[in-house]
Amino acid sequence: MLECRDLRKSFGELAAVDGVSFHIAAGETYGLLGPNGAGKTTSISMAVGLMQRDGGQVLVDGEPLDPGTTRLKAKIGLVPQDLALYPDLTARENLRFFGRLYDMPRARLSRRVDEVLEIIGLSDRANDRADTFSGGMKRRLNIGIGLLHAPRLLVLDEPTVGVDPQSRNAILESIEQLGSEGLAVLYTTHYMEEAERLCDRIGIIDRGQIKAEGTRRELAQILSQHDRVRLSATGPLHEGAEALRRIAGVQQVDVTDGAIDVLVEQAGNSLMAILSALEQSGVSITGVEIDEPNLEAVFLHLTGRSLRD
Amino acid sequence: MRSALTIAAKDLRQRVRDRSIYVIALAAPLGLAAIFGFVFNPISDADFTATFAVANIDQGPLASPLVDGVLGGLAEDGNVNLVHAASAEEATRLVEGDGERADQDVDAAVIIPAEFSARVQTGRPAELRVVQNANSSLASTLALAIVEGYARELDYVQGAVTTLTAFDPARLADAAAIAGLAASTPSPASVRDVSASTKQLDNTTFYGAGLATFFLFFTVQFGVNSLLAERHFGTLNRLLAAPVPRWSIILGKAITSFGLGLVSMLILIVATSFILGADWGNPAGVALLVVAATASAIGVMAMVSALARTSEQGEVFSSIAAVGLGIIGGTFFPINQAGGVLASLRFVTPHAWFLQGLGDLAGGSIGDILPAVAALLAFTAASSGIALALLRRRLNP
Numbered sequence: 001m002l003e004c005r006d007l008r009k010s011f012g013e014l015a016a017v018d019g020v021s022f023h024i025a026a027g028e029t030y031g032l033l034g035p036n037g038a039g040k041t042t043s044i045s046m047a048v049g050l051m052q053r054d055g056g057q058v059l060v061d062g063e064p065l066d067p068g069t070t071r072l073k074a075k076i077g078l079v080p081q082d083l084a085l086y087p088d089l090t091a092r093e094n095l096r097f098f099g100r101l102y103d104m105p106r107a108r109l110s111r112r113v114d115e116v117l118e119i120i121g122l123s124d125r126a127n128d129r130a131d132t133f134s135g136g137m138k139r140r141l142n143i144g145i146g147l148l149h150a151p152r153l154l155v156l157d158e159p160t161v162g163v164d165p166q167s168r169n170a171i172l173e174s175i176e177q178l179g180s181e182g183l184a185v186l187y188t189t190h191y192m193e194e195a196e197r198l199c200d201r202i203g204i205i206d207r208g209q210i211k212a213e214g215t216r217r218e219l220a221q222i223l224s225q226h227d228r229v230r231l232s233a234t235g236p237l238h239e240g241a242e243a244l245r246r247i248a249g250v251q252q253v254d255v256t257d258g259a260i261d262v263l264v265e266q267a268g269n270s271l272m273a274i275l276s277a278l279e280q281s282g283v284s285i286t287g288v289e290i291d292e293p294n295l296e297a298v299f300l301h302l303t304g305r306s307l308r309d
Numbered sequence: 310m311r312s313a314l315t316i317a318a319k320d321l322r323q324r325v326r327d328r329s330i331y332v333i334a335l336a337a338p339l340g341l342a343a344i345f346g347f348v349f350n351p352i353s354d355a356d357f358t359a360t361f362a363v364a365n366i367d368q369g370p371l372a373s374p375l376v377d378g379v380l381g382g383l384a385e386d387g388n389v390n391l392v393h394a395a396s397a398e399e400a401t402r403l404v405e406g407d408g409e410r411a412d413q414d415v416d417a418a419v420i421i422p423a424e425f426s427a428r429v430q431t432g433r434p435a436e437l438r439v440v441q442n443a444n445s446s447l448a449s450t451l452a453l454a455i456v457e458g459y460a461r462e463l464d465y466v467q468g469a470v471t472t473l474t475a476f477d478p479a480r481l482a483d484a485a486a487i488a489g490l491a492a493s494t495p496s497p498a499s500v501r502d503v504s505a506s507t508k509q510l511d512n513t514t515f516y517g518a519g520l521a522t523f524f525l526f527f528t529v530q531f532g533v534n535s536l537l538a539e540r541h542f543g544t545l546n547r548l549l550a551a552p553v554p555r556w557s558i559i560l561g562k563a564i565t566s567f568g569l570g571l572v573s574m575l576i577l578i579v580a581t582s583f584i585l586g587a588d589w590g591n592p593a594g595v596a597l598l599v600v601a602a603t604a605s606a607i608g609v610m611a612m613v614s615a616l617a618r619t620s621e622q623g624e625v626f627s628s629i630a631a632v633g634l635g636i637i638g639g640t641f642f643p644i645n646q647a648g649g650v651l652a653s654l655r656f657v658t659p660h661a662w663f664l665q666g667l668g669d670l671a672g673g674s675i676g677d678i679l680p681a682v683a684a685l686l687a688f689t690a691a692s693s694g695i696a697l698a699l700l701r702r703r704l705n706p
Contacts, residue, residue: 050549073552084543086319088326100315101551145547 001026001061001153001184007046008055016042018208020056026152029175029185031199033192033295039208040188041081044155047186048076060153074102077151079143081158081188087131091122091141094130095148102149112148119174120144136167143171153184160194172197192295202295206303219298226251227267228297231260232287233278240283247273252300263297312553316561321568324531333531334573338517338524339580359448360390362418362440364400369426375437375459380419383455394418397438404440416448417441419456429463432471510664510671514588517581518667519640521574522660526606526631528573532566533610534627536700537620555704559697563607570603590670594678598666601685605659608692609634615699634658659688 003023009016017039024030032040045051047058049067058065060072085094092113099109117123120140125133130141143159156175160168175198179185189195195202196216203213212219233240241253241260249270252263260278264270267290278285293301324330365376383389392415394400400418418440428435437456441449470487510518536559539545548558578595581587589595613630617623635641637651638660644651655661666681 045546048550050546067549068555070552070554073550076550078547078550080543080546082543084547086323086542086544088323089319093322097315097319098547098551101312101548101553103311103552 001028002047002186003059003062004043004047004056005059006056007043007053007058009042009046009051010054015208017046020205020208020210022203022210022213024153024184024186026184027179027182028200029179029187029198031195031202032186032188032205033190033195033199033202033299034188034205035190038190038205040190040205041157042208043205044157044186044188048078048155049073050078074149075152077146077149077154079146079154079156079159081161083138083142085130085138085141085145088129090127090129091117091133091144092126094141094145098145099148104149112150116144116148119147121170134167136163136170139163139167139171140174143174147178151183153186154178155186157188158190159187160189160191192299196295204295204299204302206299211302212298216295219295220292222298222301225265226263226293226297226301227265228291228293229262229264229267229271229274230289230291231262231274231278231285232258232289233260233283233285234258235283236281237283240278240281243277243281244274247277250274252297263293263301310557310560312551313557313560313564316548316558317564317568320532320535320561320565323535324565324569327531330528330531330569333524334528334569335576338520338573338577339584358388358390359416359445359451360392360414361448361452362392362394362400362403362415364394364397364418364420366397366423367421367425369424371426371429371463372421375419375421375456379455379459397422401440404442415442416445417452419452429467432467510668511588513581513585514667514671515643515664517577517585517587518589518664519660521577521581522602522638522663523631523635523640524577525570525574525603526610526635526660527628529566529570529603529606530610530614530624530627530631531569532562532564533607533614534620534623535565536562536703537614537617537623540703541620549704558704559700563611566607566610567603570606571599574599574603588671590667591675594670594675595667597675597682598663598670598678598685601666601682601689602659602663605662605685605688605692608689608696609659611696612692612699615696615703635660637661639664656684659685662688 249265254261403415420438638658662684666678669677
């Protein structure tokens with residue numbers, strides 16, 4: 001459905017996107033996972049023909065897409081990162097306006113507007129101005145506009161940023177539903193759990209480059225010889241963490257509220273040394289969990305920085 | 310084209326919903342035009358009326374043409390009020406304002422002394438007297454000019470009689486007939502006013518047109534600046550991602566501006582004509598000028614807006630440009646009467662060309678406004694070209 005080859009874009013000296021390639025098949029949800037400034041938005045701006053490329057190629061259904069191309073754009077629905085709607089128009093007016101730009105016949109547009117209002121849960125507020133909506137409702141309308149013309153590829157750029165947990169869950173459920181209906185989805189996020197939940201395949205992007213790509217299981221294989229040990233504890237956790245970093249085989253140590261997360265090669269070999277070091281640092285351990293590494297750990301391993309950086 | 314109309318229709322809906330358009334495009338120019346028109350109308354030429362006292366002591370044959378013919382004719386046209394006085398003293402008192410009829414505010418007195426006709430007819434020196442009111446310089450100067458003109462006419466007739474009888478004294482008996490013939494002979498040279506009095510807008514029309522043009526530049530900015538607003542609200546990316554040509558986005562904005570500008574001007578023209586009595590001139594000529602002026606306003610404001618990076622910056626730049634050009638262009642006062650550099654500088658603005666075109670139309674035909682229309686279209690072409698070059702970069706990041 002969408003193929004991006006060796007996309008490149010620089011702003012002055014900064015190479016925002018440096019040779020990004022990926023492809024998405026029909027019915028597949030592909031995630032671009034990376035922290036802020038990694039090059040996600042610039043990549044998808046080139047992918048949907050919003051931005052001129054310095055290099056590379058974009059193919060939609062095998063046909064090249066450029067910013068001047070109009071016909072192919074009808075196959076793509078875009079949900080920008082920032083809200084992109086008219087606050088002084090009603091939800092219905094917003095949808096109808098963008099529907100007309102996609103040359104939808106009048107009768108079909110009316111039906112589709114009602115359908116989309118139902119999908120995004122705004123049927124009862126259809127005739128209210130968008131500036132009277134809550135943040136979550138505006139986000140849902142923002143997604144609805146991208147869906148209106150029934151695109152074959154839906155591109156969502158961090159659609160849940162700044163959304164309350166309830167609305168966020170509703171948005172994710174909608175996207176899961178769309179994916180199951182055969183829509184190709186390109187989804188960018190810096191939330192690991194969203195990528196894990198929604199995406200069939202994930203591209204980890206950092207500093208304008210795809211560092212690794214695959215299914216969640218394939219990415220986890222990168223750290224197949226590693227375990228994630230979560231130690232619930234009290235006491236001087238940061239001193240304990242410092243002691244753990246000196247143990248052979250320990251790759252990463254993170255201190256969170258009331259716990260220390262440790263990425264370690266072969267946890268069975270190092271567990272006794274870890275517990276001993278913490279005890280000597282004055283840390284009291286109240287629980288131990290051993291899991292497979294998650295995408296956060298993979299990202300940290302590949303880029304040397306956290307998704308929240 | 311269809312997508313451009315869709316964008317324009319959406320913009321117009323937004324502008325109608327945004328009530329500030331009514332203030333900028335209608336209420337403010339109408340209100341200000343009404344105020345300016347009412348303030349300046351008392352000195353309007355159309356309403357000028359003078360009051361003259363006339364003391365015809367002579368009652369002779371040469372007094373009658375002046376009193377009944379010249380002054381009586383002006384009184385019939387409504388340009389002069391005549392107050393008849395029985396004596397020279399009474400006429401003088403009326404002008405000086407200490408007589409029993411001082412309430413009539415007499416601007417000048419014309420006194421025809423006793424034996425005036427007899428003295429002229431017998432070739433003796435005679436005089437006509439004019440008493441001027443120091444507080445009515447314009448009207449009293451007019452009285453003096455009228456009487457001087459009549460005296461020159463008498464001089465011309467007397468010259469004809471004197472010349473003929475000097476060569477043929479036998480015809481002295483026919484002096485009255487010769488005088489009559491000379492008086493009825495048309496003047497060999499005549500003066501026709503083709504400048505100021507005919508190619509000039511009256512005050513109400515001038516201020517109505519000036520303020521309409523001034524606010525036209527504010528009105529069109531609603532459409533022109535909406536491209537910046539699209540970027541502010543993030544919707545520009547949606548428009549760029551939609552399957553529509555990029556030029557249609559700009560065309561849609563231009564259609565919005567053009568529609569708003571034309572409707573605003575049309576309402577102001579109709580309102581100032583019917584409510585304030587403005588006389589805009591030949592409708593076809595006015596329509597041509599309005600279309601050209603609206604196009605130039607869109608071009609100029611698009612160029613200014615294209616220099617801005619944000620919608621807030623765009624509004625500030627546009628306002629500064631609209632006010633600055635409006636003042637230089639003479640929309641608030643007839644800057645051409647200031648003379649010198651200012652009078653020439655005004656032609657760097659479309660406002661001045663629009664007002665010039667209306668003035669030309671008032672004293673001529675549609676053909677006379679073609680230079681103004683050409684100038685306005687030149688403004689449109691130049692400013693639109695610059696605006697498009699700047700916007701092309703914005704629409705192709």
